[in-house]
Amino acid sequence: MAKKSKSLISVEYTAARVAFAVLGVLPRDVAITLCTWLMRALPHVLTTLQRTGLKNLEIAFPEKSDAERRTVLKGTMENLGRVLGELSQIHKYTRERLAELIDFELDDDSKALYARQKAEGRGVLITTGHLGNWEMLVLGFAALYEPISYLARPLDNPKIDDMLNDLRTRFGNTPINKTNSVMLAIKILRDGGILGILSDVNAHPKEGVFVPFFDIPACTTSGAAMLAIRTNSYIYPMFCVWDKVIKRYKIVHGALLEPVITHDRKKDIVETTALYTAEIEKIIRTYPDQWMWIHRRWKTRPPGEAGVY
DSSP states (O other), X not given: OOOOOHHHXXXXXXXXXXXHHHHHHSOHHHXXXXXXXXXXXXXXXXXXXXXXXXXXXXXXXXXXOHHHHHHHHHHHHHHHHHHHHHHTTGGGOOHHHHHHHEEOOOOHHHHHHHHHHHHHTOOEEEEEOXXXXXXXXXXXXXXXXXXXXXXXXXXXXXXXXXXXXXXXXXXXXXXXXXXXXXHXXXXXXXXXXXXXXXXXXXXXXXXXXXXXXXXXEEEEEOHHHHHHHHHTOEEEEEEEEEETTTTEEEEEEOOOBOOOOSSOHHHHHHHHHHHHHHHHHHHHHHSGGGBOTTSOTTOSOOTTOOOOO
């Protein structure tokens, strides 16, 4: 990707600042509603998003009708609108307000893990993804429990990246550049820390391994598996989803996982990656309209296999 010019970076940053400033002064419900409307309209303007979303849903849910898939895709866009609208309001949120917005009461399994992790001094790797509101997950965790570190690939506009990081870190979270950060991530986990990583996107063959995802091989980032294996950390798939009934976010999670360690490095990485990917899939199946179906998840194919899109 060509490096952006300083003028383009400034123009994009100014536009983003103005948009967030306008949204930020609006009441929360109004900002979220406005962003939801905008995101609903986006696939009708950028038709490739709609084609990608429907293709993904055809792969994942062959038993659903076209009408059902379109309903799920509509939910996807509404969820992205909620994420954007909420992000514009974060500067207003106190710990008390976040406690009102997020049902962050950990269940017995999570409490037991939290206590065990503290007692053992063993790291926890939270494998999360673009389901529900990932921004509220890390923000709520920091505000209501303790700050965590999270791996993130910087945006190609450093000024916008800094602006978003200011919001994400206001309760003490630490962003870690996903590039060349392995040793720092390892130290955090070996010191008994908590590290979050988005683990649900298509990966380049050099960065991922093929594991089943909705019964189709998907090139999946293996970074979480490698870190967990090297540090013997727990793996805990966790998400913050919107509950339409109670009108609040709530925390949901998959099974607590141990990394596969047989000292066959390649095999261990593949099997560990498959474990957390399967847990992520289970949660997506429970909340299909809150996952980002417009992402080309099956873009990278095994050698010799035809493209999906």
